[in-house]
Amino acid sequence: MRKRSARWLWAALCLPGVGCTTIVGLDNPYHPIEEQGSGGGGGSGGGVESGSRCVGLPVTCGPTADESCCASELVTGGTSNRSNDPAFPATVSDFWLDRFEVTLGRFRAFVDAYPGSRPAAGAGAHPRIPGSGWDAEWEERLPPDREELLKGLFCDSEETAWVWTDEPGANERFAMNCVSWYMAFAFCAWDGGRLPTEAELGYAAAGGAEQRPYPWSASADEETLDRDHAVYACNGSDVAGCVIEDVLPVGSKSPQGDGLFKQADLAGGVWEWTLDWYGDYPPDCVDCAVTTGGTERVMRGGGWRSAAEALLLSTRDHRPPATRAIGIGVRCAREP
Structure with a gap:
């Protein structure tokens, strides 16, 4: 795969009693983010709820907390360039993509039903x-069981900014984090959907053929990014370090x-x-994904602790599928 550049994305931070560290990519110091190049659309088909799993969940998501956290919007298919690089065009069919990242409130129902x-085998297929x-x-x-599942929802590190709570509370509208790729896949399959492919998630974020640098960009050349558009770089916190208070409910910037x-x-x-293994982009891509031969899975979009550059549509990142971290979550796709 052709790479135009590989650079270190970082922003300085200082942690009490620890000193200075950095925000880079998925939030690990000195992690390389690969930028896959640089750089017209369609409309939404109107929202629907993602399925019966959401029955009974409160309508608390969005900027005014009055939308269903399970809302899903139609993505009208077409062709766009993966990572906004014209060397890698891809075509996707129409699909529904959840309006919000999966919240703790939605994920709690999956946990309550576990291990059922x-x-x-074969569930959650594209x-x-x-x-x-x-x-x-x-x-x-x-x-193997719910008890072991609960232990893992507090991440595999000493970091404390996980959103899970054993009892419902103030975090229910936060994007669920600390989920491995396997758990993300299992949740979407249980929820009647599937993981989006990298091509699908990139297509939706780029506005299809509009090839937006950021999802909200008005054109392929417009790179405005500020606190009104996204939650990133610890939400501009003046606290010395990234803490759970820097997390905002899903849709806060909508x-x-x-x-x-x-x-x-x-x-x-x-x-x-995403569904894909990390690797070279497959050529002649029509509803495609890399489903074999990799060791790490692709992630997209940047997170609440990431530097601004990680939010660009030209940026990819990847981790082993067993990774659980406070910066990783999931959004489900489903068929029209």
């Missing part, structure tokens, strides 16, 4: 990508930060897992 919410469903060999990558198809937080918030 574990996916069956209907036009053979072999994209749940693989029975991944079973051991999921906790509608200013929405993409063409009305999804919120396609840049900033949390990094979002």
Whole structure:
């Protein structure tokens, strides 16, 4: 795969008792972010709820806390350049993409149903990508029971900015974090959807053929980014370090930060897992994904602790699929 540049994305931070560290990519110091190049659309088909799993959940999402957290918006298919690089065009069919990143409130229902919410073999498949469903060999990558699942929702690190709480509370509208790729896949399959492909998520964020640098950009050349558009770089906190108080409810920057198809937080918030293994972009891409041969899965969009450059549509990042981190979450796709 041709790479125009690889640079270190960072912004200085200082942590009490620790000293200075950096915000880079997925929030780990000195992690390289690969920028895949540089650089017209469609409209939304109107929102729907993602499925019966949302019955009974309070309508508390969006900028005024009066939208369904399960809302999904139609992405009208077409062709755009992956990572805004004309060397890598891709075509996607129409699909629905959740308006919001999966919240703690939505994820709590999955946890309450566990282990009955574990996916069956073949579940969560993209209907036009053979072999994209749940693989029975991944079973051991999921906790065996609810007790073990709960232990893992506090991440695999000493960081404390996870959003999970054992009882419902103030975090229910936050994007669920600390979920591995396997858990993200399992949730979307249980929720009646699937993980979006990298091509799909990139298409939605770029506004299709408009090739927006950011989801909210008015043109391919407009790169305005400020606190009205996205949650990033610790939300501009004046606290010495990134803390849970820097997290905001999903859709807080809507509608200013929405993409063409009305999804919120396609840049900033949390990094979002995609179906794809990280690797070279497949050529002649029509409803395609990299489903074999990798060791790390692609994530898109930047997160609440990421530097501004990580939010650009030209940026990719990737992690081993077992990774659980406070900067990673999920958004589900589904069929029209």
